[in-house]
Amino acid sequence: MKKNLFFILLLISWISQAQLLDPVKWKTSLTKISNNEFELVMNATIEPEWHMYSQYTPDGGALPTVFEYKEAKGNYTVVGKTSESKYIKEYNDIFEVDEYFFSNTAQFKQKIKVTNTQLKEIKVYVEYQVCKEQCIQQDKTFTFKLPEIKEEKPAVVEEVKTIAPETEAKPLELEIDTTEVAVIEEPVGKEEAKTAVATEEHKDLVKAEKREEKRSLWTIFIFAFLGGFAALLTPCVFPMIPLTVSFFTKQSGSREKGIMNAVFYGLSIIVIYVALGSLIVGIFGADSLNALSTSVIFNIIFFIILVFFAASFLGAFEIVLPQSWANKVDMQAGKSGILAIFFMALALAIVSFSCTGPIVGTLLVEASSKGGIAPIVGMLGFSSAIALPFMLFALFPGWLNSLPKSGGWMNTVKASLGFLELAMAFKFLSNADLVLQLHWLEREIFIAIWIAIFATWAFYLFGKITLPHDSPLSHISVGRLFMALIISIFTIYLIPGLWGAPLKVISGFPPPMTYSESPYGVGYTNGGETTTTTEVLPEHAHYGPHKIIAFHDYDKGVAYAKQAGKPILLDFTGHACVNCRKMEEHVWSKSEILPLLKNDVVLISLYVDDKRELEEKDKYTSPETGKEIKTIGNKWSDFQITRYQNNAQPFYVILDAEGKDINTPVGYTPDADEYKTWLEGGIKTFKEK
Incomplete structure (x- = not known):
């Protein structure tokens, strides 16, 4: 009896394992927009507890959903990117990255413009990953039947009924269950409203995502503010503080007017930099920025840009905008009135670009990896830090006497920023390597590079290394000594990472433990x-x-x-x-x-x-x-x-x-x-x- 029972349990176990799982059911529809323009709609219903991943989920985690529009050349044009419904963002502690996924439902839309009036159908291939306790690599092919495309544009916009994906009568074909495909009888608006309805759990996750997004934006603002403060301490900006404040307090005629002019000057700085962030979002689009940041090509471009900025800060060359720009702006700033003050702020941005440009560029690159309005928030934080001292010292001119004198310490700040830029650059190169699975920049090599960079920075702060823009040092200040000690401690902290230490302080920067020559460390011991x-x-x-x-x-x-x-x-x-x-x-x-x-x-x-x-x-x-x-x-x-x-x-x-x-x-x-x-x-x- 026991043997029979065991056999039955074994058989049940085999049956439960030997099955093709298909936790995502699809319904497709096609809406006619004009004579030759259509919108393809693909609705996914996801079984409870399963997750399907966004097109924009970051590299290093689950695989994104990918759409391929078959035989488009000469037949139709894909207009813009495939849009998708709201995803959920959640940190994955295994892969050490945020993941963007859908729960319960997902909707994708794509507008197409037909150029071949004889075209009868459009095929769309979609590849995606869906995970619960197990992960499944899935792919489907959808076939959208097109109505007759007339020579003249029809007066009435009509809707074509749902078309099921292409199926074949083969026993193991992972095709859509046609019983799940329903004819759309209601207007699209109602169908979209139905799709948008989520479970209470889904709503809670969306709320949590919004809270996380707010925290992320605050983090960007704070780091950008610190970046702006660092820019203040560079040779291009710091000497401008007493000169500019003295101009407003002495040349404005009265203290009240001087304060008003200084405040407007500071606000102008904020407007200029926020406009730059808005321009970036406007050019690429809020949703596209994250897609760019997860691209191999753009990660490599970001790496090159940051190395370029680092070389500038370390003294290899100066990044300057054309002198003609500064001359034209100075001519406008020489006039009187509110507009002249705005051009004074613009002149500061142009003249100080050799110091602020690399910081601004780094902030924009990092903010772009977050997507959305992050570049605008970043520029708001950066410009606020730049503008604040000009306004405060105009309100309290006596504070000017407490400012430290300009000197070699500003070059130290500039070089330190260069070392930070160089370390950050390798994060983007690592992203590209992870996506391509080249294993050129595995965890040990990444950590070794950071150890070399931060150790060199420590030697520089101790005065053992001098750079092109430095003056000879007879001694180092106490502040510089403390900074050198902090960098040295951090460098020593990194070293055990070569032997498998988790290095939680920099979690998310180096490749994950699994992407390593020795995933559990050199000399790893287990069970003796x-x-x-x-x-x-x-x-x-x-x-x-x-x-x-x-x-x-x-x-x-x-x-x-x-x-x-x-x-x-x-x-x-x-x-x-x-x-x-x-x-x-x-x-x-x-x-x-x-x-x-x-x-x-x-x-x-x-x-x-x-x-x-x-x-x-x-x-x-x-x-x-x-x-x-x-x-x-x-x-x-x-x-x-x-x-x-x-x-x-x-x-x-x-x-x-x-x-x-x-x-x-x-x-x-x-x-x-x-x-x-x-x-x-x-x-x-x-x-x-």
Whole structure:
């Protein structure tokens, strides 16, 4: 009886694992705007507790939703970007990034303009990731049937009924359940209103996101204010304070008028810089800024810009605006009246650009990565710090006597800003490397670069290094000494990061622990076992988590297992799979499990979200699903679907050395004892064969 019960439970477990999960149901519709203009609408209904990710979710976490409009060239034009409904923002402590996702519902819209009047349909390919306890890489193809496009523009705007995505009568095709596709009988406005309705949980998450957004904007404002204060202490700005305030107090005729002019001068500074932030948002669009910041090309451009700014601050050259600009503005500032005061403020911005430009540029780059109105908020904080002293010293001119004299300390401030700019630059280069998965700038290299930068900064502050604009030092001030000590302490704090320390103070700046030569540190010890001994890796093998020897190619892994006489742990995983990382960090790391993974099995990890393209000769169309297999991830995903009728990750199977299954597959198993029992059962079955 017990044996029968065990068999039934095993069968139920197998059935629960061997299924294709499809937690997102789609409904599509097409609305005619004009004779040859249409709006494609794609509504996603997401099962409870599952998350689907925004097009703009930052790199380094879950995979974004991507739309591809098929055969557009010569047939139709895609007008603007695909818009999407409001997403939820939440910090992921596994990947150490914010993630933007949809819960319950999502809506995407795209306007298109048809240029080929004979066109009968438009196909849209969408690729996305959806996660709960497991992550699934999904893709769909939607087919929108077009009405007849007449030569003359029709007088009445009509709406075309919902068209279901393209389907084929194949047993494993991950297509949309046509029973879920409903004809739209109501106006679009009502349909949109229905889509916008969310659960109370969803509303609470949206409110939390808004609170987080406000906190983020306040953080940008505060850092921008500190940046403006730092700019005040540079040689281009600081000497202007007493000169400008003296002008207003002496040349305005009366103290009251002088104060009024100084206040207007300060407000003019704020208006000029806020206008710059508004211009950036206006050119790129509030929503597009975040998309730009997550682009590989723009991250590399940001890196180059910041290195350029850093070189300027360190004395390699001066960044100046054309002299003709300053001359023209000075001519206007020489006149009397309110307008002249505004041009005085503009003249300050132009003349001081060699010092303020790199700071402003860095703030705009960093604010752009937040998207929305962040560049405007950043410029408000920066300009407020610049304007405030001019207004305060006009109100209290006696304070001028307490100002420190101009001198070499201002060059120290400028050079210090250069070191900070250089450190920040590598954050953007790291983002690009993470997206491309090149592993050129892994965690250890990033930390080593920061150690070198901050150690050099400390030596500079101690007076051991001089830069082009510095004067010889006979001694250093107490303030400079304290700053040198703080930078030295921070540098020493970074060093254990090379051996796997988490470095929580700079969390989010370096690549995550998993993106590392040795994810758990050089000399990592677990259960009395150290990994500092020299090991010879088998051909085609790599070090996986916890320095487990792993293969990323199925055939090569099976060949090695046959040679070694060991069972295979087949691991369907993904770079952007959160629970895959949780399993590796919290279950595989256990002292009772890690030795089994290192010594008793051959690990084959197949990444279903690997975007690297296959060679042309290796590309194919899946005979089971009918999908085009173009990337390495496509290949392993198709393998999992066709062999196990399962498309979720993580997904684990134990095979014998011939590649045949010897136990029931399991998915996400956070209980370490349960996973150990499953793993030992597979190893025992292999040994008994």
